[in-house]
Amino acid sequence: MRQRRVKDLDIRLDKLKHLYVTEPKSKKGLWKDLFEELRQDRKERRIFLEIGCGKGSFIRELAKRYPEDNFIAIEAQPSVILMAMEKANSDKLDNLIFIQDHIKDIRDYFENGEISGIYLNFSDPWHKKRHAKRRLTHRKFLDRYREIMGQGFIKMKTDNDNLFNFTIDELSDVSEKLDMKIVSFTRDLHISPYSEGNIMTEYESKFSSRGKNINYVNISVGGHKINEDSVRER
Template sequence: MRLRHKPYAKEKIQEYPHYVVTQEKTIKGNWLSRFNENNPIHIEIGCGKGRFIIEMAKRYPNINFIGIELQTSVIVTALEKQIEEKLPNLQLLQANANELRDYFEDGEVDRIYLTFSDPWPKNRHEKRRLTYKDFLTIYKAILKPEGELHFKTDNQGLFEYSLVSFSQFGTLLKEVYLDLHQTDQENVMTEFEEKFSKKGNRICKAVLTF
């Protein structure tokens, strides 16, 4: 999908450093200083335009949420929503997923959300998939020992690949849903989830620990 360039995005992000962390790697181990309350930290890797992470922050005020997105023209939309909402338990981080250990201390995060990540279907792009073993190593490090990874996708190939990757890595699968919307599980949808489910795509979900 082609990203629409927003020439004002970088300047807008710089105007709101209290909402968006960019290259400030000194935040590592100090995330609670960005929030009003000392609550558990949940992060979404690839938060896109912010629909999921903002709705989660509104529903669960006793949890501190961090939406992580690399693309400037995308994260600025999440920022614009946060400027309107002014949620005290939400922060944004502009960073690459493979650099997360530069921004989070080991054991600093309570839960990770991977929601509708790019499937990178070509074999030569396997290492870019956010459920590849190298990323799992990062997640295991920054999560608390009892911390969970929540993974959702409509892409059947990515889901099957990820289940194998989780198993080979030695994770403990706590929950697996092959058609999430047919269950009574509480669910907050992303923009992509709503779009794909309206097309009739089944939504799959896995919950695991390391």
Template sequence: MRHRKIKGAREMLLAHEDYAVAEDEAIGKDWDEFFGAQRPLHVELGTGRGKFITGMASNCPDVNFIGIELKEEVLLRAVKRARDKQLHNVAFIAGNGARLMEYFKAGSLERIYINFCDPWPKNRHSKRRLVHRGFLEMYKEILTQKGEIHFKTDNEKLFEFALNEFSDSGFRLRNISLDLHSSGFEGNVTTEYEERFAALGMKIYRCEAYL
């Protein structure tokens, strides 16, 4: 999906200091202090326009949510959603998910969401996939002892790859769905991509990996 460049997007984004955190300011940040409350911490990688994470924050007021997104003009939309909903348990990092260990302390995340990430279909690019074992080992460092990863994709081959990587990296699996929207699974919060793919009749694959 192409996104229109917005002049001054970074400045506009960071003006919302109650929601947006610059990448360098996120390093070593005390998130309990930022939110003003000690709650379980859930993170979404590649949060986009924030439909999913603001929906989760609305549904789960006793959890703190952080969305990470590189594209600042996209993140502006997410901040606007959170502000319009008057949410106080969600924030956004304008940064790179590959730097998670700099943003969060070891054992501090209860859950990580990976929704419709780039499948990097060529084998030589497999290490770039967010569900590659290299990333999974990093996630294990910052997840709690019973931490979880919730993964959704429209790409069957990526899903098969993810299941193998999770298993080989010591994660257990549950709630595996090969057609989420026909599975009867309750409590699903959709992303914008998910709604678009489902409207085209495409299957959505989902699983939960846990330690």
């Protein structure tokens, strides 16, 4: 997503301090406590993550749909996350917080088993072969997701057929070692049974309105049981 110049970026970000964590690495192992403070209850709730949330329409809708769960949205670009947070602020959600950072090693932010599921929506494809290690579904990243989840799922959507093929190839190489299993898979989400309950992202709307097929895969991690007949299921 292209970085835009935004007027009064710092002032506007400052007004949304209650929605984001300024030193996220210091919260490793403590995210449940943070949500408890935010929600003022002591219930054990699962935490789900979106890496590269863009303008945030997907994660906001997810947080609205599942108020019993907690959500963390991560986005590298300040001007983009600002838009996501301004909208989330008007929604007055108490189960969604943001991290503005470019994630290199997710284990710096989360303890083993702290996360219950990860959403990767329209991740940057990194077209060049020599940049394959930067793709968020490279085996190096998959291994780290496994660590912070223990048991859980990874759900990926992309318009990019090459990135999708790369992801499936990575999975077929490492799924046994990493205890990952493809539970559902389609190259055309919107005409598949998994489209029920699907939440469109900004990129998804853009590409599907041009007639592009949307690839989707749901991966169970660590033997997590997914009874999936639609993308709603967790």
